[in-house]
Amino acid sequence: MKKFVIIGGGISGLSLAWFLKRRFGDKISLTIVxxxxxxxGYVHTKRKDGFIFExxxxxxxxxxxxxxxxxxxxQLGLQDQVIAGDPSVKNRYLWIDKKLRSLPTGPFSFFTSSLMKGVIPALFKDLKTAPSSEKDESIYSFISRRFGSNIAETLIDPVTTGIYAGDIRQLSIKSCFPFLHEWEQAHGSVIKGAFKGRKKKRISxxxxVQEHQRASLFSLKDGIEILVHELAYRLREHLLLSNEATAFHFHPNKVEVDLKDGTILEADYLFSTIPASNLSSLFASHHKELSDLLASIPSISVAVVNLGYxxxxxxxxxFGYLIPSKEKENILGVVWDSSIFxxxxxxxxxxxxxxMLGGAxxxxxxxxxxxxxxxxxLEAVSEHLRVDTPPDTISVKMAPKSIPQYLVxxxxxxxxIENILSRVFPRLTISGNSYYGVSFNDCIAYSKKLEENTKL
Ligand SMILES: Cc1cc2nc3c(=O)[nH]c(=O)nc-3n(C[C@H](O)[C@H](O)[C@H](O)COP(=O)(O)OP(=O)(O)OC[C@H]3O[C@@H](n4cnc5c(N)ncnc54)[C@H](O)[C@@H]3O)c2cc1C
Known part of the structure; x- marks a missing residue:
């Protein structure tokens, strides 16, 4: 029986374990550390004083x-939990020049919105600009080259903030917004790509799934962590909690994983879903080049302050509002949870x-x-939303080094990293939000891909 060990019990590790168990059943032994x-991991629903906070x-x-x-x-039978975002989530705002300004929601507002000033010439600029021959460039460089710096700083900067809390002058267009890079490379322009790239093959x-893919957003009624609870229940006999992988020993026919409590686990296949910086320290004594490459994928700190009234x-x-970094405000933006769900x-x-606070x-x-x-x-909601009523409940979560930064x-x-692993450590596979996408969906989709590529 092949032994699979997965390090990390965030959504990447749990979903991978589930897909492997579903496919191979009793043919494999499975341990999640x-x-x-x-x-x-970074999926955490908190119930406090009658409020559901993410x-x-x-x-x-x-x-x-x-x-x-x-x-x-x-697969987990949680269909009844799925909730679609309210239709009003199409109302999104930016905080610019000390005012909330609404982003266009349709063709009329596209032409009348003050935020769209300069967008039409920017679209023509994109159509006329030749693709770059650079392998990668920053989001700022790509967008300002194709659409002008105003679009980069006013529209793309806050969108990037909402996902990566990062700096558009350092983040990679190719890794953060791969579809924009692909559209430019394949069709010569983002606009052309947006039209041509839409005709995608239908996947059955x-x-x-089809019904829920019609809405723009979804969540789970009792909070996203319900999915984690269900996975934990289904995988209960495979879990080792409060135990940390502290070292790996690679042998020709197996890997040994040392755990903090002194246990040694044997694995035919080892999957790491932990942040790249954590994995880096596990390779410090094995392979300096690999350790340095892993350490060069940084993560940034944010904090989440939930306010309940x-x-x-x-x-x-x-949906709420985001703030371009040029506004030099102390927060990244505010999500209006009670209005979205x-x-x-x-x-x-x-x-x-x-x-949301923190970031680059x-x-x-x-x-x-x-x-x-x-x-x-509290100062931000008072100044931006004119809400001076004290909240009935506050919950704060500091999330140090929580959002990976895909730099140029x-x-x-x-x-x-993959090349070194396949040459020197072929029994180890990497996954998790440090490498192939930071969203919850990306983590699950990559786990599915890994399961499909696994052969016993
Ligand atoms: C504040 C915040 C808000 C977000 N909002 C959204 C959102 O609205 N939508 C969205 O799609 N995405 C969102 N994300 C991103 C998404 O939540 C994460 O990318 C995703 O949950 C990461 O999952 P993961 O399993 O790859 O990593 P993690 O959640 O980091 O899990 C890794 C696990 O490994 C464990 N671990 C680390 N080292 C070891 C070791 N040596 N041995 C054993 N275990 C170890 C950790 O304790 C952790 O549990 C948000 C992220 C943050 C921080």
Whole structure:
């Protein structure tokens, strides 16, 4: 019987374990090692004073790799939990020049919105600009080359903030927005690619998946962590919690994994789903080049401040707002959770906000206390939303080094890591949000791909 060991019990490790178990059943032995006493990593739903707060991932895009997440939900029998984002989520805002400005929601507002000033010439610029021959470049360089620097700084910077909390002058276009890079390379322009690239092959999926892929966003009624709980239950006999992988020993026919409590696990196949920086230290004495490559994939710190009110404190409905870094505000943006997923509201008039702080532009963020983060969050909702009512409940989660940064050259780094692994450590496979996509969906889709590529 082949022995599979998975290091890390976040969504990458758990979904991989589930797909492998579903496919190979009793033909394999499976162990998941998690250093904390809880599973889920950056998926964490907190119930506090009658509110449902997400301290990590809160929503998933339905399209694209949302399909694999919906399929997983279906396999686990959690269909009744799926909730679609409210239609008002199309209302999205940017905080610019001390005002909330709405992004266009349709063709009319596209032409009338003040945010779209200069967009038409920018579209023509894209059509006229030849593709770059560079292998990779920063998001800022790509967007300003094709659309102008105003589009990069005003529109793309906050979108990037919402996903990576990073700096568009350092993040890679190829790894952070691969479809934009591909459209340019394949069709000569992003606009042309957006039209031509749309005609994608239809992949057959169940009625449940098709139905939910029609909405733009989805989540789970009792919080995203429900998925983790169900996976934990289904995988219960394979879990080793509160135990950390501390060293690997590679032999020609097996790998040994040392655990913190002194146990040694044997594996025919070893999967690491832990952050690249953690894996780097496990290779420090084995292979310096590999260890250095892994260490060169940094992660950035953020904090999540959830505010709960037992009444309605804001008239606007929508997804919330993001802030371009040039505005030099102390927060990244505010998500209007009670408006996005009203199905999670325990009373109809409740309001839930999530204020996101930190990221690449907040210097010395790691020195802040959770009380300081709370104060910044309360000041922001007062100034930006005119909400001065004290929240009934506050929950703060500091998330140090939680969001991987795919810097320019990331794809080449990952390729170099894969090459070393296949040459020198062929029994180890890497996965997790440090390499192939940071979203919840990306993690699950990559686990599915790994399972499909696994041969006994
Ligand atoms: C604040 C925040 C908000 C987010 N919001 C969204 C969102 O709305 N939508 C979305 O799609 N994505 C979102 N994301 C991203 C998404 O949640 C993560 O990318 C994803 O959950 C990462 O899963 P993972 O399993 O790859 O890594 P992790 O969750 O980091 O899991 C890795 C696990 O490995 C364990 N570990 C580490 N070292 C060892 C060791 N040596 N031995 C054993 N175990 C070890 C850790 O304890 C951890 O449990 C958000 C992320 C953050 C931080």
């Amino acid at each position: 998690e250093k904390e006493n809880r599973l889920g 301290q990590g991932a809160r929503s998933c895009r339905s399209k694209g790799s949302g399909m694999q997440t919906l399929q997983l939900i279906e 999926s169940s009625k449940f 037992h009444k309605s404190v804001i008239k606007k409905r929508g 009203p199905q999670q509201n325990q009373i109809p008039e409740e309001t839930r906000f999530t204020v 532009h907040f210097h010395n963020f790691d020195d802040l206390t959770s009380q300081e983060c709370t104060n910044i969050a 050259g990331h794809a080449a780094k990952v390729e170099a």
